[in-house]
Amino acid sequence: MFESPKSLLEVCIDFICNNVLDLCDVHLGDTEEYSSNSLDTTTCSKASNDGSSSSATRLSFRHPDAFLPAEISEQLLANLCEKKTLSDLTITLFNSKSTRLRHVRLKDASTLSAKGLKVLKQHKVVDLMVNGLKITVNDLISCLGDWSLQNLRSLSVAKGSFIDCSRYCVVVTLSKLRSLHTLNVSGTEFNKHGLEIVVEDLPLLESLDISCTKVDDITPLKKCKNRLKTLNMYNLKINESADLISVLLELNELRNLDISDEKDMHALNCMLGPEKPKITDFLKAVHCMPYLTSLDLSGKGDIDPKDLKEFIKAHPYLRFLGLVSTDACYDDSLTNPTDEYYRPGLVVTGTATESQILEGLRRYTCRPLYLEKCLFNLFRLTHNFLESRIDVIKLVLPAMREHPQEVRVQVPCTACLYNLTKGEFSIMIHPSILKQVVELTMIAMECYPTNYRLQMNTLLILCSDRILQEITFDKYRCARLVLNSLLTFNEPSMNRMSVAICSILAAKISTVETSMLGAQPQYMSKLLAMVRTKVESKSVDITMKFTLSALWNLTDESATTCEVFLDEGGMELFLKVLESFQGQFSVETKVLGSLNNIAEVVHLRPRLMQPRFISMLSTLLTSVHIDVSYFAAGIAAHLLSDGPRAWAAISSLPSRDELLEQLAHTITHWQTPQGEMVAYRSFHPFFPLLRCSDAYPVQLWAVWAIHHVCTKNRVPFLIFKTWPSVKDEYEFRAQSIAFPKEANVSRYKFYNIHPKSRLIGLYPKYALPRMIPLAIPR
Template sequence: MNEENPLSLADICQACICHNLEQLCTRRTDGTLHFHQSPVFPQELSDQLLHKMADEGVLNDSTIGIFRCLEHFRLRRACIQSSCVSPEGFRQTLCLHRLQELDVSRVTGLAVSDVLSSLANSKDCRQGLQRLVLSGLSLLGENAESSQLRFSFLRGLRTLCVAWTELDDAGLEDICTLPSLENLDISGTSISDLTSLLNCQANLRSLTAHGLRNLEMSASRLLSVLSKLEALRHLDLSNDRLVADGDGMVQQLLVQPGVLPALVSLDVSGWRGVSDAAAQAFVESRQGMRFIGLLATGAGASEFFSRTTSVKVAGEANLGQICEALQRYRERECFMREALIHLYSLTSDLDEPQPHVLKLVSMAMQSHPESLHVQLVATACVFNLTTQDLAMGLPLRLLGTVVQQLLTAMRNFPNHEQLQKNCLLALCSDRILQDVPFDRFEAAKLVMTWLSVRENQTLQRMAVAIVSILVSKLTVEETTQLGAEVFIMKQLLSIVQQKASLGVVDPTLKFALSALWNLTDETPTACHHFMQCQGLELYMEVLESYHTESSIQQKVLGLLNNVAEVVELRPELMDEDLVEHVLSLLQGAEVEVGVSYFAGGILAHLCSTGGPPWSLDAELHQAVLDKLHSSILTWSPPEREMVSYRTFQPFYPLLQSSQPPGVQLWSVWAMRLVCSQSANQYGDMLEEEGGIAILQALVLDSSTHTDVRRLAEDILGLLEQRQHHGNQGEEVQ
């Protein structure tokens, strides 16, 4: 699958150009861009770049100007769908080229009349344009008149799509005079009579007439017209209202012998009440049939449609039919929802990963981001398709794309609880949270925003777990941004308060404490917010209440250690009760080394020189220094990894010669701990930050305490054979 392979070099280069246009270009006097210097782009590459700019959302009146330079760009197949281009921008740029194909579907700022009037003024386009897609445009521009809606001058046109425009019978009559017209899409238009199609019956090969709500022809009259289109190979009469075939039009078409003998594909999806027997008879009587659309018709479940391999079926009877529907009906919201509903039922108990199915669901979400109906069912399907075991067998890039679609759904429907629940359930996966590439900063903020207005305990537990892991994966810059959001700090602290008041020890409490710990890691702003939100008072209560829970104590002390690293906040930690309690956790038969380690870190920072002076009792100060030193000598490194660091910057000030030996000792013990676990990773960090030189100076300084020198020598010894490796730093999840 493409998701398992790297992106092509062409894709990477085009994306790079799209997002660096301002740097690569200068502006003309009219504000449009042109490249400083540019090679001659091959025609196909020119088409690809234009399409890529539209896909990336950077195509507008300014950026489209780069294609005015005909010496460097020659467009033949221009696709600018869903971009924002004015009639003037379109006329002054695209109409300069000898276009063979043009797709302006859903372009903001353009009307059908604008496109036609501009094309009419280009001789090359009048003669050479073969394919024109106008789907979703208004018919008339601001000052246009209906007389401007003439298609008949495009003598070379073979394919025309006017779907979801207000085209009427007069417009269809004009279109049907085109001498070379072979493929016509009039879906969702205001057409009431198809009789004009008889004017092009000799050439018409494909007719798409989905969702014609204004059609006023009787079944017999409609079938009479269709029966004369003997060259027709593709016919789509599907219905977007999913209603019964009241006058039996579809059923009559299926059972009428000899009609449309050349047909290769027929789509009657959405017409309920179609019988399997009639559909089967229609297919069997036409040797060339390769596709039939039967979604939401009631037909397609017979053994014949399950057995045949030569005819593809878009339906709901099995996974294959549903996937065919998802692939063919991507742009049709009503069919997407219908197919996804059936897909959800079929994927509730999967044994094997289904990457091709997940990709189709992702495409459906991408096509209909504003449709609650599609997003609601699609997010439920995503959960079914990405549960823990299944996720391990799915390509990372595909999962990353799916997660971004989940985040879009959360952002677009913030108040829909079931949809948010679906997204949280899907996100709550180790594979996704740990390995998949996606915007974790955005995800953390979205989840926290949702959490701040919800009190459902089950969802709260999931949300806090997700945030805890996401925050641990953020960069320092992203953590700083997230920590600047006061509401996040308040919400997490309120969860801790809620759980602590009940005296419970559950995953929600632990995840909330972990999230707060990681949120304050190297983030002074978050530490300030913690203090401003009365976090210190709450944490002192938690330390007292959970004195037998080492996992809780370690998370609490880890955060307070982060606060102690912020020099200006140290005076607020100079509370005698707090200091004495932390001092009691330095050593003891029942105190785990993780608890002692972070307790020691708090005290080391409070006793360090170069910051605010010690403001408590002098005897307590000496007692802290003595016990800090003696306790560290009794610590044994834990068997499992306890902590990781993104930098040693907070440790270097504690190694200065002016620092008390106990303070220096805690710092070198901490550095030796992580270096012994990953000498390569932390050796590179020390070398880059100048830490090795600091340790060497510490060893050579005659005033350095023997215990401190010994540990520093141990670190330098560990690093002698180090190799280059990456690094990360925060609580280990």
């Protein structure tokens, strides 16, 4: 349950990232015209050759002497990138006068152009990671200053491009980086020709990542066999004519070697193409690479366990072995501590044990296929967890965040998260962790609205009291996504969870937001159709109750939703519900709660004035269940408040006068309930009733309701909406209400807080001052 809070530095950087345009001055370029309203984080800028932005739109700190040291500058830049607010405009903030950049790490630079990246010319950069570039690598290098070109030690341009406008792969500019020690060109068009260039022209190169590139022959690596210490060639398609194994065996200085493969991708090629070099030939050469500390063979299907044991035995420095998607990870020498070949200090990734799976999630965040296999096997283990595993959740979340568009990752992630957060497990999970779970769950729902399994998993996660009641997140967005899922699928368990979630969330969002949801006829039509199905089958189950609760909360103080409800036939349906389920007070209470919300809307009341309904109200007023009687009385009070003229148009039994008399008799004979029957967003609906001087039972119901809420709801303040003005203030005085003795209103005590006084008890014979909140004693 315990989670260390963010440091003050992290909090400040987050605040700057979220409010960067509000905290900085915007300097418009000499040749550009922008209105203050048009500037946003996607605005582009123009930069001069030296990287300055004196003639372009740029940002600057408001304090002229503000300066951020390198560590803070670099963290701010990385966070802007992570929060997707980095653009050609926001990057201009990092000029050399107010910031220092030496280690630049941009995991996703797809929003930047060469114009924005020219700001790097002003800095002495030694470590540069700019992944996902939309411009070419050559353009990126042209954005570096002379000092950086001469001293850059590490460069990562993964998922970038070397293809220029002429569609040729150009890597010659890499030759300028003579001090480069580490180069990552994974996921680019880098090829054998480029490999030859960097091997020849980069004399200090000792770490190379050519994973998922077009290199089909690694023979050029022989020229740097005496200095190459790290080689990653994951998912590399080597030409069958190239002698891969013989080249690898010459690289004796290697400490880290990754020759893993995505076996599933090449299954067809393996069946139809020439026979690939067997990895077992490499493992038999036990004396090669004597200093090897890390070896990844994941995806290799021809590993002989005996050869692997001998290889491990011959390499005492080996500390990591990757075996995901192989059968070798199940060998006793890697899973059984009592086995004679078992090495305790060797970290293994695979799917045989929990430790292998968790290490796989930790290391392969960027490899969807491996994540899928690890998550699938993790899901099987989560069924047996007996306690909350926050460590596991923290490994699942990055995988989910990294691959929002990979359904093969999202489905097992959501399945694991459900098992890891369900029931009592959630109690021990810190709210900040659960908030991340919910946010990523909603992203998954948005990305795959028609995927049945994923939507089922997400609903299972969200259908949690701890999450819905205690965690802070965008509840309107969540309610909208859940309602969309309800429209898409017609599966009983999904329907049940959807309406359960909506019934809670609808009470926690603003009336503006409930109106936005309720204004969509398709949502209302679906909810009413679910109720109609239950009426036709004469069955009351938890799904129906949740659906009625959702309708009750959606219509609360939302005239728009109430009108859509009536337009979609809700009134006729609810009359059938009341007739079909007489005496079932839980159903009657929810139905009357919704109709009471509609009765609060003045222009909709005529649509409730039906003799059939008035007769039902009269009957329900006498219910032995006070909840039913209370809401029936509330509807009657609102309808009666419209005066005799509104009742003259209908011939109903009972008449208006009879219903008024019945209402007064009912209220004065209620017994005080033990608990709170209802929660109100505000007391605004009662104000018009309190002014109804010609019908004291209407006022009496409003007074009884306010008194009930004030005495049963133990919150410190129950705020009245601001009363309009002195001329039109909504005061209520006992003498103007003129309650008869039998109303016994003296027992209703209200409490008022005045800004300059202590808590003062006020009885109805005193006026309630304007704009003063009601409160209750502690």
